[in-house]
Amino acid sequence: MKRDMKRYNRVARFYDMVESLMELTNFRRWRRTLFNFIEKEGENLLVLEIGAGTGKNLPFYPDFSFVAVDISEKMLKRAVEKNKRYGKRVDFVIGDAEKLPFRDEAFDVVFSTFVFCSVDNPVNGLKEAYRVLKKGGKAYFLEHMLPENRVIQPFFHLLNPLTRLFGPEINRRTDENIKKAGFRILKQYFLLGSVFRLIVADKAFDSGDKTFHQLMKHSEPSDGSESRRFDLQHLLPLRLTVF
């Protein structure tokens, strides 16, 4: 069993309560901002949330189709329960960010909130996010990381072993990891100094790419359908648990 699965299964019961103060003071506002961006990405999109946890983003999901993946069954079960209240169009999937059970370029948008501080190998996870995102698609990351201020950096290194006991690493350079995975960072919003950041990235077209030229010619979906439907089975070639 992966370490993250164990950790988050352990804290699932208390997770919302422990985070409630930050949620009220800042997180909720930042989540709303992230979804304001995502909402403007188009219509009828298929969006992947990586590390959906207890479903704190559900209230903000716009009217798109979502797939919410998390490694911790106990966290995700809470999200499933929450969604009975919100009734959003979501397929909940237990899966590992480092080995996403989806085909290449399956999603129009991918995003995560406070996840790549926890994934064991964040670059592997981000590479997977890159793989399943369509060319030209956007990725949004609301994440905390090592601040840029060199005076306070040592505190983050010092505290890191403690925070890792119950979840995240607080001294990761997620902005660098995002680039290492292949993404192009378009914008980076600094929140509370530079500890938290909302990063907008994309999977750039390669100008020699056939798809690029096709899309330039035809902006409509290639199958000609007006409204695109998403068949989860088509997306999920591997065996996994879907709630």
Ligand SMILES: C[S@@+](CC[C@H](N)C(=O)[O-])C[C@H]1O[C@@H](n2cnc3c(N)ncnc32)[C@H](O)[C@@H]1O
């Ligand atoms: C700090 S919580 C954030 C949850 C949620 N995104 C939020 O904003 O409240 C981190 C989440 O990432 C999940 N996670 C950690 N490693 C993962 C992995 N390798 N694959 C999928 N999910 C993972 C954890 O189970 C947990 O639910």
